[in-house]
Amino acid sequence: MTTTLHSRVEDDILNRIQSGDWHVGDRLPKEEDLAAQLGVSRSTLRIAFASLERKGVLQRKKRAGTRIISDRPTSRFSMVTGGxxxxxxxxxxxxxxxxxxxxxxxxxxxxxxxxxxxxxxxxxxxxxxxxxxxxxxxxxxxxxxxxxxxxxxxxxxxxxxxxxxxxxxxxxxxxxxxxxxxxxxxxxxxxxxxxxxxxxxxxxxxxxxxxxxxxxxxxxxxxxxxxxxxxxxxxxxxx
Amino acid sequence: MTTTLHSRVEDDILNRIQSGDWHVGDRLPKEEDLAAQLGVSRSTLRIAFASLERKGVLQRKKRAGTRIISDRPTSRFSMVTGGxxxxxxxxxxxxxxxxxxxxxxxxxxxxxxxxxxxxxxxxxxxxxxxxxxxxxxxxxxxxxxxxxxxxxxxxxxxxxxxxxxxxxxxxxxxxxxxxxxxxxxxxxxxxxxxxxxxxxxxxxxxxxxxxxxxxxxxxxxxxxxxxxxxxxxxxxxxx
DNA sequence: ATAAATTAAAAGTACGTACTTATTGAGTGG
DNA sequence: CCACTCAATAAGTACGTACTTTTAATTTAT
The missing domain is CATH 3.40.1410.10 (Chorismate lyase-like)
Structure with a gap:
């Protein structure tokens, strides 16, 4: 186990999307269920979700669930500025x-x-x-x-x-x-x-x-x- | 309670720095102790720390602790690019x-x-x-x-x-x-x-x-x- | 039919515990 | 005096539980 669990979960989710297992526009199972299905805690799954959201792959909304909005992550660059x-x-x-x-x-x-x-x-x-x-x-x-x-x-x-x-x-x-x-x-x-x-x-x-x-x-x-x-x-x- | 606890903790830490209570260069108490002192859980404190680190206020290093490296947070802007x-x-x-x-x-x-x-x-x-x-x-x-x-x-x-x-x-x-x-x-x-x-x-x-x-x-x-x-x-x- | 109120589902926040990992500083030996 | 080992420490990772908030969807009232 070279990487962390949450990053492996992240890769896993991305792979499922890119392999066509899940599609752009789909709603993912709710956190609780997906976590159980993947055999990880909800907290761990949420770290993976947060990262995929920042990379523009997922979009999360209360009550509405987590949707796939893209199949390719955009690496993010932060501008170092004062405002x-x-x-x-x-x-x-x-x-x-x-x-x-x-x-x-x-x-x-x-x-x-x-x-x-x-x-x-x-x-x-x-x-x-x-x-x-x-x-x-x-x-x-x-x-x-x-x-x-x-x-x-x-x-x-x-x-x-x-x-x-x-x-x-x-x-x-x-x-x-x-x-x-x-x-x-x-x-x-x-x-x-x-x-x-x-x-x-x-x-x-x-x-x-x-x-x-x-x-x-x-x-x-x-x-x-x-x-x-x-x-x-x-x-x-x-x- | 208008904001979240972790963001209030974040503000609190920043205030202590800006008010001169703590100084740039100082090492903060270890997470466990500071959390106890502030009356929040370590997890909550860590969320505040992570945010302050991203804003360039704190620098965290295993074993070495958390240092204050700046007294003014840089608002971050993320460039939307493909690479x-x-x-x-x-x-x-x-x-x-x-x-x-x-x-x-x-x-x-x-x-x-x-x-x-x-x-x-x-x-x-x-x-x-x-x-x-x-x-x-x-x-x-x-x-x-x-x-x-x-x-x-x-x-x-x-x-x-x-x-x-x-x-x-x-x-x-x-x-x-x-x-x-x-x-x-x-x-x-x-x-x-x-x-x-x-x-x-x-x-x-x-x-x-x-x-x-x-x-x-x-x-x-x-x-x-x-x-x-x-x-x-x-x-x-x-x- | 439309608007307002209710409900319930899903994400968000928070806490506590346990264990892992990297690193630094002290100790040990050549 | 230098390199090497080792242990202690502080951050990092992970899990589980409990409760809160937002809001989509449904029901009720106009």
């Missing part, structure tokens, strides 16, 4: 200075294409971030929030740490998922002017989508960065 | 075609500055990746492996999926941590020629450092990507 701000690649202590806000319709802006807000329109917030007061900003961003949250406009006033935090505070919304894309683009005119670069210079663009606890998209941000003063750092640890 | 290949932003099924290899000394290349291999030299592997055989490559990479693994050179032969996988297979080494940086740069001459771009065009550059199970740096890679055909996508879920 969502860092996931969004903003320093913890930079400030977002707002230069303008306006309301835009679905599809009127490239980054929103294919997306829709319940109200059919979005609040666009344009602004910049600085490292040092005396230097030009290193970032120029356009942030879109769904109509539902358009009421934050007055609260934005002079400047904030970040828009999503204002929403979190005002509505109790919580970011539960972030999906982002990092690109290299030729700097567009407006961003170049704001950051003191030349149009066409290489810049980093990060387009992020923020989802709330109910997995509803509530913010889309498109941020452009001066590559001399900004890179994206990611530290991932294999779990 | 390390994706962390390294390579499609699962692209092939790395090697164009040349050579040995270089510490400090002779910019991306290696400040780093050192035990042998004082690195094996440099230069190559490209293609999406489609009939199109120019979308990526041009230079990969450096420490002298310890220089023996893989013959095994690289015609082309491989990725260099780190060859090392994993040949030496049983496992990637346990990846630290990477994404930049936007003006495309250098060699990369431009390889990818069919013009020198100076904006391109994405990803510099990654791979660490093994003993946290030793074993590979440094610098990869340049055609921004038209490649972006970095990250999906993170708040834990």
């Amino acid at each position: 969502i701000s860092e996931v969004l690649s903003l320093g913890r202590d930079t400030r977002f200075d707002i230069s303008s806000t306006r309301s835009v319709a679905d599809d009127s802006v490239a980054v929103l294409s294919g997306l829709e807000s319940e109200t059919g329109h979005w609040l666009e917030i344009t602004g910049t971030r600085k490292i040092d007061e005396n230097e030009p900003p290193f970032n120029w961003s356009q942030i879109y929030v769904t109509g539902r949250y358009a009421g934050i406009a007055p609260a934005l006033g002079k400047g904030v740490t970040s828009v999503f935090e204002v929403i979190e505070d005002a509505f109790g919304t919580k970011v539960s998922r972030v999906s982002q894309k990092v690109l290299a683009i030729a700097c567009p005119d407006r961003a170049a002017k704001a950051m003191g670069l030349a149009e066409g210079d290489p810049v980093l663009q990060i387009v992020a989508r923020l989802y709330d606890q109910d997995d509803r998209l509530f913010e889309v941000s498109s941020a452009t960065f001066d590559p001399e003063r900004f890179q994206v750092n990611t530290d991932v640890r294999v779990e | 390390i290949s994706e962390v390294l932003s390579l499609g699962r099924d692209t092939r790395f075609d090697i164009s040349s290899t050579r040995s270089v000394a510490d400090d002779s290349v910019a991306v290696l500055s400040g780093l050192e291999s035990e042998t004082g030299h690195w094996l440099e592997i230069t190559g490209t990746r293609k999406i489609d055989e009939n199109e120019p490559p979308f990526n041009w990479s230079q990969i450096y492996v420490t002298g310890r693994y220089a023996g893989i050179a013959p095994a690289l032969g015609k082309g491989v999926t990725s260099v780190f996988e060859v090392i994993e297979d040949a030496f049983g080494t496992k990637v346990s941590r990846v630290s990477q940086k994404v930049l936007a740069i003006a495309c250098p001459d060699r990369a431009a020629k390889a990818m069919g771009l013009a020198e100076g065009d904006p391109v994405l550059q990803i510099v990654a450092r791979l660490y093994d199970q003993d946290d030793r740096l074993f590979e440094v890679s610098s990869a340049t990507f055609d921004p038209e055909r490649f972006q970095v996508n990250t999906d993170v879920r708040v834990e």
Whole structure:
């Protein structure tokens, strides 16, 4: 017995799924029964279940049981960060200075294409971030929030740490998922002017989508960065 | 009783650390004793410990006990990916075609500055990746492996999926941590020629450092990507 | 038919006990 | 003084039991 019992149970369950013995979508026998069937304690089985759930193979729900949702485990990697701000690649202590806000319709802006807000329109917030007061900003961003949250406009006033935090505070919304894309683009005119670069210079663009606890998209941000003063750092640890 | 017992225990321990009652570096009483002192079972305390360990506050070692290694928990975010290949932003099924290899000394290349291999030299592997055989490559990479693994050179032969996988297979080494940086740069001459771009065009550059199970740096890679055909996508879920 | 209340099933939490394993620090011998 | 053995210790694994919470499903009332 080289490995632990619970990891052998885990392998066993995965094998049964992959060998076609059990199928994706099936509900497993209840913990008590499966444990008895496998000849292990419920606690041991639960450790195996927990691991398979984290790997995206199983989904557990009270009263509804444990379902198979995938036949291949995704190895998980944990990002080592200090918070969502860092996931969004903003320093913890930079400030977002707002230069303008306006309301835009679905599809009127490239980054929103294919997306829709319940109200059919979005609040666009344009602004910049600085490292040092005396230097030009290193970032120029356009942030879109769904109509539902358009009421934050007055609260934005002079400047904030970040828009999503204002929403979190005002509505109790919580970011539960972030999906982002990092690109290299030729700097567009407006961003170049704001950051003191030349149009066409290489810049980093990060387009992020923020989802709330109910997995509803509530913010889309498109941020452009001066590559001399900004890179994206990611530290991932294999779990 | 609004929360669970183990999470209250967790908060309690964290509070004692943050209030200065216990200090970073200290060893906690052994599980049995602390559990008794807190009036909970050892199992419950262990759940709290496990959570604090994952958040980087505690470090547990058999026989040596549980130490406090930080006073502020890092919220963890899990990257939703299919594997390390994706962390390294390579499609699962692209092939790395090697164009040349050579040995270089510490400090002779910019991306290696400040780093050192035990042998004082690195094996440099230069190559490209293609999406489609009939199109120019979308990526041009230079990969450096420490002298310890220089023996893989013959095994690289015609082309491989990725260099780190060859090392994993040949030496049983496992990637346990990846630290990477994404930049936007003006495309250098060699990369431009390889990818069919013009020198100076904006391109994405990803510099990654791979660490093994003993946290030793074993590979440094610098990869340049055609921004038209490649972006970095990250999906993170708040834990 | 629809909404509200009830029930019961399945996962979640917690405790206690017993045994196993890895490691460190002390002891022992060359 | 170094290497090697050994024992004690603290964490790790596992089991079993008891009770709680959530929620799907059923029943009852409107």
